[in-house]
Structure formats: structure tokens, C-alpha cells
Amino acid sequence: MKAIKCFLSVQEQGEHDPLWHFRIGYAYYYLKQYKEAIVAFKQSVALDPEDSQASMFLEMSRNAASKAGNETIHIMNIEQDEDLLEVEEKIIPFQLVAHSDGSISLILNVGEYKHEIFQTRTEEGFEGNGYDWGSLAAVFLKEKMPHLVDILRFDPEAGMFAAYTNNKEAILSFAISFREACEDDSLMKDLFSRAVLD
Structure with a gap:
């Protein structure tokens, strides 16, 4: 104060x-x-x-x-958790945010990262914003990690993609797999072809 x-x-x-x-x-x-x-x-x-x-x-x-x-919810220092710290180093530019209520968020400040993927459907209204990332992630989750569909939740905003859950193992598994998928342009374009505009 x-x-x-x-x-x-x-x-x-x-x-x-x-x-x-x-x-x-x-x-x-x-x-x-x-x-x-x-x-x-x-x-x-x-x-x-x-x-x-x-x-x-x-x-x-x-x-x-x-x-x-x-x-009653505040952000905690992920450096206190070696598992989170280890995974975060592998998923840049995504970030992990731990909350005091036990939930963990995976966030991405959207803009430059993989923007070219979203440009393939600009005529349909896609811009590469947080909602578009949420649509892409939903397709990835449904097709590649269906066992987590009922565990993870998406809460995107215009400028940020966000996924969260109380299940630590689930969010870390998703974070690593989704980040790896993002580096495979052909896979990303294929998944994105089935994304629905939010």
C-alpha cells in the first residue's frame, strides 16, 4: 500500500x-x-x-x-515446485502459473508465436488471438489427448490463451505435448483446419 x-x-x-x-x-x-x-x-x-x-x-x-x-487466490512462485520449473523450461513461450487454491494454469501471451498458422484462415475471421488458440487447443485435446477432455478447462481472453486444472499431472502432460505439436507446422495446420471460430 x-x-x-x-x-x-x-x-x-x-x-x-x-x-x-x-x-x-x-x-x-x-x-x-x-x-x-x-x-x-x-x-x-x-x-x-x-x-x-x-x-x-x-x-x-x-x-x-x-x-x-x-x-483468497493468489499466484505462487513456481520455483518452489521442481516439476513445474522443469516443465516450464521446455515449453517456452508458454508459461505455467500456480495458484494458492491448488489450480495450475498454462498461459500464452499471443501475438507473434505461430502467427503464420492462423493467417491461413484470416478470411474466415481467425486472427491468432487467445480465443483462436483456444479453438486450436480444443481440437488438439479432443483428437490427441481425449482422456484429458473432462479434466482441462480453457479460459482464453483476446490477448492470452489459458488452460487450467487442479490436476497437476494433466496440465504438465498437456503443456509438453501441445508445445511439441506447435513445433510441427504440418500437424498444426491439419489440426487448425478443424478449429471452429469462437
């Missing part, structure tokens, strides 16, 4: 500085004041649309704010 007061004391100087808004949002986020964080991150993204970190935190704030009982 002291950090926020400090930032607000120089609000006029920081009004047009995306980093200032990001830091305010970051402070609010970790105080679990998600609505305030959303406002700050929105302003940061508006001032600097290329800032992928601000976009990612904006979507995370929205997700946290929309969940019932979100005041």
Missing part, C-alpha cells in the same frame, strides 16, 4: 507513462485489488500496445476478478 501511495503522489507526472501505470497495476494485482489493477493495466496497454507484460497482467487480472472467491 505504501508503494501505491508513493506512485499516486506523482500521478500527474506519470499520467502519460505506460511504465507508471504498469507499476500501479502490478502493486494492485499483488494486493488482490483486481478491479483497480485492470484499470491501471488497461491504461498501460493503451499507452504502449506492444508491451506484452502489461497485456498478460491485464488478462490475468480479469481472470482473477471474474473468479468467485478470488480474494
Whole structure:
């Protein structure tokens, strides 16, 4: 809270500085004041649309704010879990996020990664956003890992793909397999040909 007061004391100087808004949002986020964080991150993204970190935190704030009982859920340091840390090193640019309620999310800040795959169906309305990634992942899950269909949930936003579950083994298995599939362009194009526009 002291950090926020400090930032607000120089609000006029920081009004047009995306980093200032990001830091305010970051402070609010970790105080679990998600609505305030959303406002700050929105302003940061508006001032600097290329800032992928601000976009990612904006979507995370929205997700946290929309969940019932979100005041008791916070992000934990995955470095405390060797399994998560080991897998995360293998799935870049995807990231793992562990939550204090026991759930684990797999997220991707969309934009450049494999954008060319989505360009093959731009005339149909696909843009390569988080929803499109969700549609692609749903096809992959149904066809390649059907045993996880009832275990994993997708919660994409425009700027971020997100999958989550309380089953650690399931999310790690999916993360590794989906990341490997993403590196096989012919497989990706085949799967994407059956994706349904959300």
C-alpha cells in the first residue's frame, strides 16, 4: 500500500507513462485489488500496445476478478515446485502459473508465436488471438489427448490463451505435448483446419 501511495503522489507526472501505470497495476494485482489493477493495466496497454507484460497482467487480472472467491487466490512462485520449473523450461513461450487454491494454469501471451498458422484462415475471421488458440487447443485435446477432455478447462481472453486444472499431472502432460505439436507446422495446420471460430 505504501508503494501505491508513493506512485499516486506523482500521478500527474506519470499520467502519460505506460511504465507508471504498469507499476500501479502490478502493486494492485499483488494486493488482490483486481478491479483497480485492470484499470491501471488497461491504461498501460493503451499507452504502449506492444508491451506484452502489461497485456498478460491485464488478462490475468480479469481472470482473477471474474473468479468467485478470488480474494483468497493468489499466484505462487513456481520455483518452489521442481516439476513445474522443469516443465516450464521446455515449453517456452508458454508459461505455467500456480495458484494458492491448488489450480495450475498454462498461459500464452499471443501475438507473434505461430502467427503464420492462423493467417491461413484470416478470411474466415481467425486472427491468432487467445480465443483462436483456444479453438486450436480444443481440437488438439479432443483428437490427441481425449482422456484429458473432462479434466482441462480453457479460459482464453483476446490477448492470452489459458488452460487450467487442479490436476497437476494433466496440465504438465498437456503443456509438453501441445508445445511439441506447435513445433510441427504440418500437424498444426491439419489440426487448425478443424478449429471452429469462437
